[in-house]
Amino acid sequence: MAQEISDRRDMDFVLYEQLEVEKLIKHEKFAGFNRKTLDLILSEARNLAIKELLPINAAGDREGCRFENGVVKVPESFHRAFKLYREGEWIAMLDDPEVGGQGLPVTVALAIAEYFNGANCAFGMYPGLCHGAGKLIEVFGTQRQKQLFLKNMYTGKWGGSMLLTEPQAGSDVGALTTSAVRNPDGTFSITGNKIFITGGEQNLTENIIHPVLARIEGAPAGTRGISLFIVPKIWVNEDGSLGESNDVACTGIEEKLGIHGSATCSLTLGGKGKCRGLKPGWELAFRGFQWPAPPICMR
Numbered sequence: 001m002a003q004e005i006s007d008r009r010d011m012d013f014v015l016y017e018q019l020e021v022e023k024l025i026k027h028e029k030f031a032g033f034n035r036k037t038l039d040l041i042l043s044e045a046r047n048l049a050i051k052e053l054l055p056i057n058a059a060g061d062r063e064g065c066r067f068e069n070g071v072v073k074v075p076e077s078f079h080r081a082f083k084l085y086r087e088g089e090w091i092a093m094l095d096d097p098e099v100g101g102q103g104l105p106v107t108v109a110l111a112i113a114e115y116f117n118g119a120n121c122a123f124g125m126y127p128g129l130c131h132g133a134g135k136l137i138e139v140f141g142t143q144r145q146k147q148l149f150l151k152n153m154y155t156g157k158w159g160g161s162m163l164l165t166e167p168q169a170g171s172d173v174g175a176l177t178t179s180a181v182r183n184p185d186g187t188f189s190i191t192g193n194k195i196f197i198t199g200g201e202q203n204l205t206e207n208i209i210h211p212v213l214a215r216i217e218g219a220p221a222g223t224r225g226i227s228l229f230i231v232p233k234i235w236v237n238e239d240g241s242l243g244e245s246n247d248v249a250c251t252g253i254e255e256k257l258g259i260h261g262s263a264t265c266s267l268t269l270g271g272k273g274k275c276r277g278l279k280p281g282w283e284l285a286f287r288g289f290q291w292p293a294p295p296i297c298m299r
């Protein structure tokens, strides 16, 4: 039978003997780590994978996600696992402590992700998307957007997703038709339909922050005319509190051959004309903005 959890000796060999991670952690960026702390962190991750994530893999797949009255319910057992994952602060394990991360080298974080995804890939999508969408805001968001969203995403209080695909736009993402119209207050009204959205709706987190690809009115056809927007499921007020529903409606979940515990959703944005999005700081890229060097943990 296939072995879901990597052998610890193999992991140690790759990290310490092949990739020489002990040399990497001599860099001042990783001053808080030594061989002993890394061993402890790897053991903790392995324990979580073996004791909590692996046992709910098959059961979660059998139970699957349910779509009831616009709400998606994930397998019941995923709630405890998500709570433990949050408490262990695994979501932002490789991010800078300045933004609430643990500051682990990405090499070590990838080894840990190997344990988690090996144990339960369907579960891993939820925290993975909290992190991915959060990273996007960390790198490209405005200062204000980072203040509003980042902490809650990196701690898993709020979920994340990525909304690219549409019924007529899969590989050919430039064919997307979701539109964005600028409002006087600087927000954008978003209208369109997205399909195959992993974690597009779920009942693990109180809010979901959707990065959405859409075309601003008058922008060129194809990929050149696509912009990115931050679209919360529930609007986030200026003081960080939750506001009203942002008109992001889940219309169903896909039946798949596997990973049934991961909700793959179809979403309608702006069905009632009330979906708003915020534009991150992308435009800086086109005004001669000097891109920062990637953090050392991402090199």
Ligand SMILES: Cc1cc2nc3c(=O)[nH]c(=O)nc-3n(C[C@H](O)[C@H](O)[C@H](O)COP(=O)(O)OP(=O)(O)OC[C@H]3O[C@@H](n4cnc5c(N)ncnc54)[C@H](O)[C@@H]3O)c2cc1C
Binding pocket: 161, 162, 163, 164, 165, 169, 170, 171, 172, 195, 196, 197, 198, 199, 256, 264
């Ligand atoms: C489980 C799952 C989760 C997903 N999660 C997300 C998500 O979170 N967010 C999101 O936005 N999307 C998501 N997707 C959608 C995914 O990104 C699309 O399925 C993907 O972009 C391919 O699009 P498509 O399915 O329309 O296939 P198509 O684009 O129609 O492709 C069908 C086939 O044609 C081939 N093909 C396409 N174009 C060409 C070409 N020019 N030349 C040669 N061959 C070609 C492809 O390789 C493929 O074999 C998910 C999909 C799945 C299955």
